[in-house]
Amino acid sequence: MDQPFDLLIVGGGINxxxxxxxxxxxxLKVLLVEQDDLASHTSSASTKLIHGGLRxxxxxxxxxxxxxxxxxxxxxxxxxxxxxxxxxVLPHHxxxxxxxxxxxxxxxxxxxxxxxxLPGSASVALRGTARGAGLKPEIAKGFTYSDCRxxxxxxxxxxxxxxxxxxADIRTRTRFxxxxxxxxxxxxxxxxxxxxxxxxxxxxxxxxxAGPWVDKVLGSVAGAAAERAPRLVKGSHIVxxxxxxxxxxxxxxxxxxxxVFAIPYEGDFTxxxxxxxxxxxxxxxxxxxxxxxxxCTSVNDWFAxxxxxxxxxxxxxxxxxxxxxxxxxxxxxTRDYVMKLGTGEGPQLLSIFGGxxxxxxxxxxxxxxxxxxxxxxxxxxxxxxxxxxxxxMADGDFxxxxxxxxxxxxxxxxxxxxxxGRAYGTRIADLLGEARSLADLGADxxxxxxxxxxSYLVEQEYARTADDILWRRSKLGLxxxxxxxxxxxxxxxxxxxxx
Numbered sequence: 001m002d003q004p005f006d007l008l009i010v011g012g013g014i015n016x017x018x019x020x021x022x023x024x025x026x027x028l029k030v031l032l033v034e035q036d037d038l039a040s041h042t043s044s045a046s047t048k049l050i051h052g053g054l055r056x057x058x059x060x061x062x063x064x065x066x067x068x069x070x071x072x073x074x075x076x077x078x079x080x081x082x083x084x085x086x087x088x089v090l091p092h093h094x095x096x097x098x099x100x101x102x103x104x105x106x107x108x109x110x111x112x113x114x115x116x117x118l119p120g121s122a123s124v125a126l127r128g129t130a131r132g133a134g135l136k137p138e139i140a141k142g143f144t145y146s147d148c149r150x151x152x153x154x155x156x157x158x159x160x161x162x163x164x165x166x167x168a169d170i171r172t173r174t175r176f177x178x179x180x181x182x183x184x185x186x187x188x189x190x191x192x193x194x195x196x197x198x199x200x201x202x203x204x205x206x207x208x209x210a211g212p213w214v215d216k217v218l219g220s221v222a223g224a225a226a227e228r229a230p231r232l233v234k235g236s237h238i239v240x241x242x243x244x245x246x247x248x249x250x251x252x253x254x255x256x257x258x259x260v261f262a263i264p265y266e267g268d269f270t271x272x273x274x275x276x277x278x279x280x281x282x283x284x285x286x287x288x289x290x291x292x293x294x295x296c297t298s299v300n301d302w303f304a305x306x307x308x309x310x311x312x313x314x315x316x317x318x319x320x321x322x323x324x325x326x327x328x329x330x331x332x333x334t335r336d337y338v339m340k341l342g343t344g345e346g347p348q349l350l351s352i353f354g355g356x357x358x359x360x361x362x363x364x365x366x367x368x369x370x371x372x373x374x375x376x377x378x379x380x381x382x383x384x385x386x387x388x389x390x391x392x393m394a395d396g397d398f399x400x401x402x403x404x405x406x407x408x409x410x411x412x413x414x415x416x417x418x419x420x421g422r423a424y425g426t427r428i429a430d431l432l433g434e435a436r437s438l439a440d441l442g443a444d445x446x447x448x449x450x451x452x453x454x455s456y457l458v459e460q461e462y463a464r465t466a467d468d469i470l471w472r473r474s475k476l477g478l479x480x481x482x483x484x485x486x487x488x489x490x491x492x493x494x495x496x497x498x499x
Contacts, residue, residue, distance in 0.1 A: 020032045174193065
């Protein structure tokens, strides 16, 4: 019989693939199963930020903020193509938090994590300046600080690719059904999410990182100790046409003391979010009318030109599986992660509650620390300085990298070169190869998406459907018509039939 896997990881979101990558790099035999596409749920429904979490300081989550700020700097270095600095403008008026409180918070934010690569915070004038363009004229001053933006779904995919290249078995569209102990291993039943066909896997240990479904997985493991169900909090976002010029973002203070971001997005748009709504089910990941009204009102309190629901070109929602710390409001629930490990000898079950995009790499290290007494690893922590696929560019200099791209493939239109460079980094060479013209990339299926790129995404990045490509491997869906999406679906079906 085949040697059992060391780890069976249930969940293909950011934390699952982060653990898979780290574990595979330490010599462990890893199987990861995801019931849908990679990043198809919470991990692609974020605010697209790598950040310390300025507002968490109000809830005294200093450990989480410090760890997040340190990770922000590390992630910039290992993935400079998909993670880049972003200046935030925090406008202030009489009804906002007191200015002294904001300055104190920004001072802590500057110093908690040993800031290195990003500029510090500052007080700034807004009225009549580029930073204040678009705001109501009575808003005269504010503050600035820096964090980073990220393509969240691509961060997941790149970790999965790296895990695979280090030996992990990554299976998408594969649902975890149940597991039971058989001596010193788990026997897990898996099912193809599309056909229902079942298979069996043997693993020494299970890592339950199923996000909003973490308690469902716990209930499907025979003999697993019951844990408090996660606190499910829905966060929703809307995307509207560009609201303001410039490449800075805004962090807006609401009368209810929550904050909402307005972020330049995909060139022509502004991303607005998020909400915090307690929900009872992981299946509640749909924005509702009240959330839309809340987000519109939030930005209209600050901007001169209002937005309405009719302006929305796209919206999305995700359910965050937060650890239930007993907080009264959804906004106050801790964003930190909690790990629960089975006790005693024999096969272990590690369940992970909570967490955030920024801390996924450190969470993976902590998960393997928990499992270290039960498995033999060939090395210690290693992911803090090893580039993610495509991130191995000299000095992390994306501008210099793009100059080289334009010189090698001069036929690429500027916008297409930028998109591909951001998405694939140095692995753009694997995609374009010796191409000497756009014709060498095959037919344009819409929006600069050529046949060669589609084949690459299917063969190398686990994409199967038009949604996988248009909304997770890219955001081309924002600019493509329904007809173009249908043509892509038909093309994928034809290609699959020829395999």
